[in-house]
Amino acid sequence: MSNDGRVPEPLDAALEALRPLLCDLDQLVRAVAAGRRRAASPAHLRADLRPVDLKTGRHLQVTTTDGRTPTTTNHGPPGMAAAVDALLAEPFGTWFVETLDRVVQLRVTKRGEAQVHTSGTSRRVVQPTPRAHDRERHRLLDPGDPLFDALGADADKRRQVDAFLRQLEPMVVHAVQAARGQGRPVHVLDLGCGNAYLTFAAHRFLTERVGDELGVHTVGIDQRPDMVARNARLAAELGLDGLAFGVGEIATADPGPAPVDLVLALHACDTATDDALARAVQWQTPLALAAPCCHHDIQRRLQANRRAGTEIPEPYQAIWRHRILGQRFADVLTDALRADVLRVVGFEVDVVEFVDSRHTPRNALLRVRRRPGGLPEQEYRRRVTELNDLTRQWSVRPRLAELLQDRFDELATLGASAPSQDRS
Numbered sequence: 001m002s003n004d005g006r007v008p009e010p011l012d013a014a015l016e017a018l019r020p021l022l023c024d025l026d027q028l029v030r031a032v033a034a035g036r037r038r039a040a041s042p043a044h045l046r047a048d049l050r051p052v053d054l055k056t057g058r059h060l061q062v063t064t065t066d067g068r069t070p071t072t073t074n075h076g077p078p079g080m081a082a083a084v085d086a087l088l089a090e091p092f093g094t095w096f097v098e099t100l101d102r103v104v105q106l107r108v109t110k111r112g113e114a115q116v117h118t119s120g121t122s123r124r125v126v127q128p129t130p131r132a133h134d135r136e137r138h139r140l141l142d143p144g145d146p147l148f149d150a151l152g153a154d155a156d157k158r159r160q161v162d163a164f165l166r167q168l169e170p171m172v173v174h175a176v177q178a179a180r181g182q183g184r185p186v187h188v189l190d191l192g193c194g195n196a197y198l199t200f201a202a203h204r205f206l207t208e209r210v211g212d213e214l215g216v217h218t219v220g221i222d223q224r225p226d227m228v229a230r231n232a233r234l235a236a237e238l239g240l241d242g243l244a245f246g247v248g249e250i251a252t253a254d255p256g257p258a259p260v261d262l263v264l265a266l267h268a269c270d271t272a273t274d275d276a277l278a279r280a281v282q283w284q285t286p287l288a289l290a291a292p293c294c295h296h297d298i299q300r301r302l303q304a305n306r307r308a309g310t311e312i313p314e315p316y317q318a319i320w321r322h323r324i325l326g327q328r329f330a331d332v333l334t335d336a337l338r339a340d341v342l343r344v345v346g347f348e349v350d351v352v353e354f355v356d357s358r359h360t361p362r363n364a365l366l367r368v369r370r371r372p373g374g375l376p377e378q379e380y381r382r383r384v385t386e387l388n389d390l391t392r393q394w395s396v397r398p399r400l401a402e403l404l405q406d407r408f409d410e411l412a413t414l415g416a417s418a419p420s421q422d423r424s
């Protein structure tokens, strides 16, 4: 494996030579397998490997992704070789392996041979220890926290989570007030928790903020049993008290002991964000932070309207002439409608950019606070009028309004005006 990559080598032997590098956890820095060979499809779009130090010793962490959802597994010495062999057997097109003393890049040619380039430039290889300025920027979460190694969060996800917690920090007081008054743990739900980077980080952050005298009870909910099982296992391995995970649909999941003090939702897909916000309203949660993910619902409704002959209102055709602008406009309309619906049902909302778009294009955050005593009548009327005008103009009924219909009906019996019952 010492050539410069110009002479192709037999593939099996070249892959076999990677094996000891991947299994040497004292030397391995990181490895990535990606791409595919001619006429073949690996089981994963990409696999990232790196050593992590868990309570039970050093493990090889493998994060595979299908392009949408990452799956992370940790392998101790007994299962590690088998995990490495399984990945080497996948028809990936390239391997990149970085150790403390070399970088090996393997590319599979069209003829099924290996082109291997090895550079011995150990000086270039940086240990994955955080640099001082990174640590400073990530004040809220220590990037060296073993939590993140165990979770396998990449740099973008860490930044998103850190930025999310920065938004939470000045508002924590609203979430902990009731718990303090009642001398009970703060009850937090992370809805659509996925791989639970945010759940773990928020639990750690809140536990540090609130202290032991109250404690924090955090529950991550996701519809995927595999993720929930993996998260629960990691929480047990890391010895984190008060952190639990449950399988379920956001709309119906059991929140555990009432009341709920804080609802979090980071990139819950499409209308799952509406489900999360609706539950925060139903539970009368004092604080909810939701960063929406993909927005398809309003887009679908607007497209259905057009197919049914309902014209885009003047002068917005100029936007709808361009697909990308139409999609972006639908995104904006979705979050504006969400904010309006929440205001009508008595919550204060502001929408902010919580992280630079370099780290995720889904970087809007709805900060939602329950308004003690609800809305004064005059403001309620104003809000209802605004919401009705917007939904009528676009002939859409937002999903969140559908989910909160009961609450609208209840408000209608109390006030003279009510949000429109129009549906599309």
Ligand SMILES: C[S@@+](CC[C@H](N)C(=O)[O-])C[C@H]1O[C@@H](n2cnc3c(N)ncnc32)[C@H](O)[C@@H]1O
Pocket: 191, 192, 193, 194, 195, 196, 197, 198, 221, 222, 223, 224, 227, 248, 249, 250, 251, 265, 266, 267, 268, 269, 272, 275, 293
């Ligand atoms: C894009 S991932 C985000 C995960 C995590 N919050 C994060 O930011 O890393 C969305 C997650 O929401 C979950 N999800 C989507 N719709 C859901 C629903 N209706 N009920 C429960 N979980 C849902 C998916 O299974 C997935 O794990």
